[in-house]
Amino acid sequence: MRILVIAEHYKSGLAPATLNTVAAAAQVGGEIDVLIAGQDCAAITAAAAKIAGVRKVLVCDSASHANEITENTAALIKSLMDSRVDEYSHVMAPASTFGKALIPYTAALCDVQAISDISEVVDADTFVRPIYAGNALSRVKSLDAVKMITVRTTAFDLAEAESGGAEIENIDDAGATDQVQFVEQTLGSSERPELTSAKVVVSGGRGMQSGDNFPMLEKLADQLGGAVGASRAAVDAGFVPNEYQVGQTGKVVAPDLYVAVGISGAIQHLAGMKDSKVIVAINHDEEAPIFQVADYGWNEDLFVAVPALQAELEK
Amino acid sequence: MKILVPVKRVIDANIRVRVKADHTGVETANVKMAMNPFCEIAVEEALRIKQAGHAEEVIIVSAGPAKCPETIRAGLAMGADRGVHIETEAVLEPLAIAKMIKVIAEQESTDLVILGKQSIDDDNNQTGQMLAAIMQRPLGSYISKIERNDGGFAITREIDAGLEKLQITCPAVVTTDLRLNEPRYASLPNIMKAKKKPIQVTTPQQLGVNVTNRIEVVEVNTPPARDAGVMVASAAELVDKLRNEAKVI
Numbered sequence A: 001m002r003i004l005v006i007a008e009h010y011k012s013g014l015a016p017a018t019l020n021t022v023a024a025a026a027q028v029g030g031e032i033d034v035l036i037a038g039q040d041c042a043a044i045t046a047a048a049a050k051i052a053g054v055r056k057v058l059v060c061d062s063a064s065h066a067n068e069i070t071e072n073t074a075a076l077i078k079s080l081m082d083s084r085v086d087e088y089s090h091v092m093a094p095a096s097t098f099g100k101a102l103i104p105y106t107a108a109l110c111d112v113q114a115i116s117d118i119s120e121v122v123d124a125d126t127f128v129r130p131i132y133a134g135n136a137l138s139r140v141k142s143l144d145a146v147k148m149i150t151v152r153t154t155a156f157d158l159a160e161a162e163s164g165g166a167e168i169e170n171i172d173d174a175g176a177t178d179q180v181q182f183v184e185q186t187l188g189s190s191e192r193p194e195l196t197s198a199k200v201v202v203s204g205g206r207g208m209q210s211g212d213n214f215p216m217l218e219k220l221a222d223q224l225g226g227a228v229g230a231s232r233a234a235v236d237a238g239f240v241p242n243e244y245q246v247g248q249t250g251k252v253v254a255p256d257l258y259v260a261v262g263i264s265g266a267i268q269h270l271a272g273m274k275d276s277k278v279i280v281a282i283n284h285d286e287e288a289p290i291f292q293v294a295d296y297g298w299n300e301d302l303f304v305a306v307p308a309l310q311a312e313l314e315k
Numbered sequence B: 001m002k003i004l005v006p007v008k009r010v011i012d013a014n015i016r017v018r019v020k021a022d023h024t025g026v027e028t029a030n031v032k033m034a035m036n037p038f039c040e041i042a043v044e045e046a047l048r049i050k051q052a053g054h055a056e057e058v059i060i061v062s063a064g065p066a067k068c069p070e071t072i073r074a075g076l077a078m079g080a081d082r083g084v085h086i087e088t089e090a091v092l093e094p095l096a097i098a099k100m101i102k103v104i105a106e107q108e109s110t111d112l113v114i115l116g117k118q119s120i121d122d123d124n125n126q127t128g129q130m131l132a133a134i135m136q137r138p139l140g141s142y143i144s145k146i147e148r149n150d151g152g153f154a155i156t157r158e159i160d161a162g163l164e165k166l167q168i169t170c171p172a173v174v175t176t177d178l179r180l181n182e183p184r185y186a187s188l189p190n191i192m193k194a195k196k197k198p199i200q201v202t203t204p205q206q207l208g209v210n211v212t213n214r215i216e217v218v219e220v221n222t223p224p225a226r227d228a229g230v231m232v233a234s235a236a237e238l239v240d241k242l243r244n245e246a247k248v249i
C-alpha cells in the first residue's frame, strides 16, 4: 500500500496543512509519497523531503503549475495514476479550498467517488467525516479500488518536519488547460499567524458593528499571539474579507484558545470552531447559544469587555 | 445562452438535526425541507444573467425522490423557466449525480451550469468539480462574482488566502459561494405562475447512469458534547482562569 499526498504550498513555503495530511496518511499506514506541483519549487521540495515518514517526493516544476489551476494539477495526478497502475491505493490532500477543489475533480477523472473532510482514520478503507455542520459523524467505507480523500487538518497533528530524508524524483508535466487563464490573486496581507493553524483565534461577529472596530480584536489577537477570524455575518456586512470566515462553509479551526466576540453561536459557526480546546464567549445576551459551548462565558458588552481584557493582559 | 442549475432538496438550514436511534442516518420524518442555500444562490445568479440579457432560458434539475419537484417549483417560482426531475429513491453520491447532470447538460446544449459549492446536509463539496472534470469544461469553484465577456466568463473565486480572478471559456461549470448574491423571495404571482411551468421527469436508467453506491455508510453518530462551562464576571477573573486553570495563555 502506498499513499500519494498532494502538497499544498505557498510562494513562501510548504503549508502546515501538508504536514497534517502526511500525519493522516501515516494513520492509514503504508508508504507515503508527496507530490509537489509548482514552479521554481526547489526550496519547497527540499522542505518536503525532510518530513518524517515520507519515502519519496515527486516534483513537477513547470509553468503549468505557477498558479494552482485545478485542471492542471488534476491532469498531472491522473497521468501519474495511469502510468503507475496499482502503485497508489490512496490520494490525499488537505480540505482547504485547494484540496476541496482538486480531489473531487481528480477523482471524477479517475472514476472514483471521493471522500471529503475526514476527521478520523478507522482503517485503510474506513473513515469518519462530519456531516450536517458537524451535528453528526458519519463512518463511511469506500468500495473503490483507490481512495481519494480530503483531510480535516485540525483533526490531525503535524507530522514532524525536520528528521526525514526522502528521495526526490522529477516527473513530467501533463500540460496546461487552455480553458482557464489565471488573472490575479488578491491576498490578505496579515503578519498574524494563519487562521487554520494558529494557537489562538479571536473572532468577531455582527456585534462588532463595523470594520472600524476590528483593530480592537487585532490588538487582542496580537497580545495573545493569535489570528483574527469572523462569523459569516461579519464578512457579509463587509467588516472583514472573506478569508476570515470560520464555519461550516468557511474555515475550520481548532486552536488551543478561541475567543468569540459578539457572535451568537449559530450551528453553522459552531461547525467551524467547536473542536477548539478552550472556548471563551463574550456576548451581552445571556441567552446567546454560544454560551452553551463556551468553557468561559462573559455576559458583558464587548465594547467594555475587550478593552478591559486588553488592560488586564498588559498588566 | 442556456443555463442549467442543479438544485438539491435538503433539511432546512435552521433545523437542528438529530441522529436516528438505529444510527443509520439522521431523522428526516416530519422535518422541514428546503432548497439547499447554495443552490438558491445559483438560481438567483442564473436569473440575473438572464435579466441582463445574456441568457434565454434557465433550467432547473434535481435528482431525488418523489418530493423533489417541490424544490424544483421553488426555483421556478423565483423565475426559472422549466424543470427536469430525475426521479429515484436511491441514495445518490456526487459522482453519479454529476454523470446524470452531464447527460442533461449535453441533451439541452447548455452553455453554463451553476451549482452550489456544497450541500449543507452531506457537506460533500464535490459535484461541481466532478461535473467539470467529466464534461472537460472549465471549472470556476467558489465564485463570488461572474461576468459574461467575449472570451467566456470573468470570475472571482473565494479561496483560503483571499480572492482569485480567472478567465474561463464558455461553456463552463461554476459553483457558488455565499457572497455571490442575495437570493430573491418568490412573489405570490410568481408562485402561481410556477405551477404551470413544465417539469419533465426522467430516471437514472433513462439517462444511462449507474447509481450503485461506491461508499457504504457504516454508521452515523452524534458527536461528543462539550462539557458545561462557567461564567466569569471580570477581565481579571477570565485572565486568571485562562492562565491558571486552562493554561492556554
Ligand SMILES: Cc1cc2nc3c(=O)[nH]c(=O)nc-3n(C[C@H](O)[C@H](O)[C@H](O)COP(=O)(O)OP(=O)(O)OC[C@H]3O[C@@H](n4cnc5c(N)ncnc54)[C@H](O)[C@@H]3O)c2cc1C
Pocket: A204, A205, A206, A207, A208, A230, A231, A232, A233, A234, A245, A246, A247, A248, A249, A250, A251, A261, A262, A263, A264, A265, A266, A267, A268, A269, A272, A282, A283, A284, A285, A288, A300, A301, A302, A303, B013, B037, B038, B120
Ligand atoms: C448555507 C449557510 C452557510 C453558513 N455558513 C456560515 C459559516 O461558515 N460561518 C458562520 O459564522 N456563519 C455561517 N452561516 C450563518 C449563520 O447561520 C449565522 O447567521 C451567523 O453565524 C451569525 O453571525 P453572528 O453570530 O456574527 O451574528 P448574529 O447572529 O447577529 O449575532 C450577533 C451577536 O452579537 C451579540 N452582540 C451584539 N452587540 C453586542 C455588544 N455590544 N456586546 C456583546 N455582544 C453583542 C448579540 O447578542 C448576538 O448574539 C451560514 C448560514 C447558512 C444558511
Ligand SMILES: Nc1ncnc2c1ncn2[C@@H]1O[C@H](COP(=O)(O)O)[C@@H](O)[C@H]1O
Pocket: B005, B006, B007, B008, B009, B036, B038, B039, B042, B061, B062, B063, B064, B092, B094, B097, B114, B115, B116, B117, B118, B119, B120, B122, B123, B124, B125, B126, B127, B128
Ligand atoms: N440530488 C441532486 N440533484 C441536483 N443537484 C445536486 C444534487 N446534489 C447536489 N447537487 C448539486 O451539487 C451541489 C454541491 O453538492 P455536494 O457536492 O453534495 O456538496 C449542490 O449545491 C447542487 O447544486
